[in-house]
Amino acid sequence: MRAIDIIVAKRDGRELTREEIEFFIRGFTLGEIPDYQAAAWAMAVLLNGMTPRETTDLTLAMAHSGAVLDLSDVVDIAVDKHSSGGVGDKTTLVVLPLVAACGLPVGKMSGRGLGFSGGTLDKMESIPGYRCDLTTDEFKRQLKKVGIVLTGQSLDLAPADGKLYALRDVTGTVQSVPLIASSIMSKKIAGGAHAIVLDVKVGLGAFMQTLDEARTLAGLMVDIGNLAGRKVVALLSDMNQPLGHAVGNALEVREAIDTLHGGGPADFREHCLQVAAHMLVQGRCCPDLESARYAAEATIASGAAFEKFRALVRAQGGDVSYVDDPDRLPRASIIEVIPALRSGWLAEVNARTIGEAAVSLGAGRAKKGDPIDHAVGFVIHKKVGERVEQGEPLLTIHANDRGKQAEIRRMAQSAVEFSESPVRPLPLFYE
Amino acid sequence: MRAIDIIVAKRDGRELTREEIEFFIRGFTLGEIPDYQAAAWAMAVLLNGMTPRETTDLTLAMAHSGAVLDLSDVVDIAVDKHSSGGVGDKTTLVVLPLVAACGLPVGKMSGRGLGFSGGTLDKMESIPGYRCDLTTDEFKRQLKKVGIVLTGQSLDLAPADGKLYALRDVTGTVQSVPLIASSIMSKKIAGGAHAIVLDVKVGLGAFMQTLDEARTLAGLMVDIGNLAGRKVVALLSDMNQPLGHAVGNALEVREAIDTLHGGGPADFREHCLQVAAHMLVQGRCCPDLESARYAAEATIASGAAFEKFRALVRAQGGDVSYVDDPDRLPRASIIEVIPALRSGWLAEVNARTIGEAAVSLGAGRAKKGDPIDHAVGFVIHKKVGERVEQGEPLLTIHANDRGKQAEIRRMAQSAVEFSESPVRPLPLFYE
Secondary structure: OOHHHHHHHHHOOOOOOHHHHHHHHHHHHHOOOOHHHHHHHHHHHHHHOOOHHHHHHHHHHHHOOOEOOOOOOOOOOOEEEEEOOOOOOOHHHHHHHHHHHOOOOEEEEEOOOEOOEOOHHHHHOOOOOOOOOOOHHHHHHHHHHOOEEEEEOOOOEOHHHHHHHHHHHOOOOOOOHHHHHHHHHHHHHHOOOOEEEEEEEEOOOOOEOOHHHHHHHHHHHHHHHHHOOOEEEEEEEEOOOOOOOEEOHHHHHHHHHHHHOOOOOHHHHHHHHHHHHHHHHHOOOOOOHHHHHHHHHHHHHHOHHHHHHHHHHHHOOOOOHHHHOHHHOOOOOEEEEEEOOOOEEEEEEOHHHHHHHHHHHOOOOOOOOOOOOOOOEEEEOOOOOOEEOOOOEEEEEEEOOHHHHHHHHHHHHHOEEEEOOOOOOOOOEOO | OOHHHHHHHHHOOOOOOHHHHHHHHHHHHHOOOOHHHHHHHHHHHHHHOOOHHHHHHHHHHHHOOOEOOOOOOOOOOOEEEEEOOOOOOOHHHHHHHHHHHOOOOEEEEEOOOEOOEOOHHHHHOOOOOOOOOOOHHHHHHHHHHHOEEEEEOOOOEOHHHHHHHHHHHOOOOOOOHHHHHHHHHHHHHHOOOOEEEEEEEEOOOOOEOOHHHHHHHHHHHHHHHHHOOOEEEEEEEEOOOOOOOEEOHHHHHHHHHHHHOOOOOHHHHHHHHHHHHHHHHHOOOOOOHHHHHHHHHHHHHHOHHHHHHHHHHHHOOOOOHHHHOHHHOOOOOEEEEEEOOOOEEEEEEOHHHHHHHHHHHOOOOOOOOOOOOOOOEEEEOOOOOOEEOOOOEEEEEEEOOHHHHHHHHHHHHHOEEEEOOOOOOOOOEOO
């Protein structure tokens, strides 16, 4: 078998065999197939597509390119979740404690933010001392002992995916549904997941802009899961406006803690309860979604969910005094409330524009490796569909750079649109 | 400007600007744009195509990526020729002396054979001492003094093309009409050509298998020439059966020398006269094709063409005693005449099969850098359309490896097909 024949086959639109895909991924991981051949192949995949069968074989080849975590001695059914990323998406910070507090051990490997989209690890690192670099041994030990883990992707898992993703990033081959789906699913499978809840975001602030695209990605990941013998459920949720009110790392941690205490924005709380319920059903902790949701709500009321979050932070070296008193979390030096310039119904809070403004504030990264400022961000006080009166607080900017304030104010205001007539609220979930 | 944006633009089917193409080729030549980005870009070009304007800009960017030969102090109109390659195509060995003997100085940089297709340099190196590595200074000096040059591609000329071609070869991106056309034309323009005669081969033994493909390639190269201010004429000629009778390096040199002496196969002689006539008209040496053809024929009759070939060999260090007595050229140890197994009209002599059998004999290369045996090859005694009687000599194998003889015999026989009813001869030229 030769790499070039596999490139030519995909170039000519042929379906690759499992053996060809395994040969290619193994050779690429070992460095026997050079980057330039993998780049040409990735472009051919992007332009000519892959069948679900090919995508599944690619997923499994990447999942098995390194160590594969075996969690069966810790938990009967290891349940993982994945969000396709968005603005204000701090769901994991609440869902993991909810699920763990119900008695289902849950460990998750998350990523960092890039571009307009935030990252769970960056949020957790607002808490001084919190470690995101657990080894797989530490991961398993903590999952067994504490029942909850939230760390970074281990480098031993799916190294082919890490290498291919880095190459795709610089060769214009990120935006391929089969390559996105196999990248996500290979990490989940290598991480030992038996069941996966996918939260596919759709809208202005998501990678998938239309419901059709999101449905295609979700459908493909469900197909991969089924073909690979994993239980997968996919939710399609709105990302036209930011989720909850807070956007920015420490601000989002505060909002997550509020939510664990029974407060927090209604949309965000509802979102977390639904995701948690699906995980509990998948993990056979609860017989149906209704009872699962009830169980999850009960962990908020009892304080068990908040205790799990505390235990998580403590286990990973974080200073729990910041969790107990979120006012200690990093705070910005400039806090400016922007009032509504007119009255009306809120018609749009463009999540993408808010996400990009957050990058300008320093809350996110324009490119990999950029430092971030955990303190800065936005709190958006109103949701689409709400009535707003002129002069009412619309959003609050948390900033540390006075020189940029005018530009940030202009960006934030441009994200918002009003209507003279009533506007229907955006749905939380589409499907 | 960033390389990735140019890759993404081509991925999404956008037409690239001249500035984008120049930026990409300059960066790639300097090594600032890595191979993996160029590979992804080449695959996007292959799958999404390029307009004639883009292809012309690519051609000129590659032509100007290194030194550009200026021949205007040697010849008013520098005329070059290019054949797209085939089996038994020794045309250059005859055409260059014909044209030079008519008084038009002509210098050409040629290539080596790869796969089923032979290479002019390999043929010339059948003559002991013949040098194919002239510097550009030696090239110009010899063109001025002797009026004829036939050497290898100089590394100073169009280095971007050399680098891109090597990358395309290992990334499945050779078979792209815009990339093939720009590769050919960039070398010709960097070589100082003011006018170019393109001999595009079509058929079983050519890279272009159908008349449509060949027409597309020829049309694009003519467009590039016109847009770049060069005079270009393209001929489409048959490569279903080998050109002439001889296939194999020394055998072809012998056939070329026979032709220069007024003998040689009728089809090959006619082919050479037509190509030479077009070059003479383009070089304003003759007013029209008819007079040009007459002039070229006259140089055979007078012995002037053969003298030019001798002068060429001498100038480049070759031993002219081999030209004067071609029986001294390398000879194979096994010479086996294969008779026709049946009577009938010859319906096919598959040039591709013959070319591949020649590689098996050692006359060509399976991969770059393989050594070749100048002595071996085939002489095919009949052309498609001729009547052949059972037992008549059909072809002669010239071989040096007795162990392979049975396999070679089988391959050669499988290339030949007979018909019970008369068959029309193949045309020499299609357009």
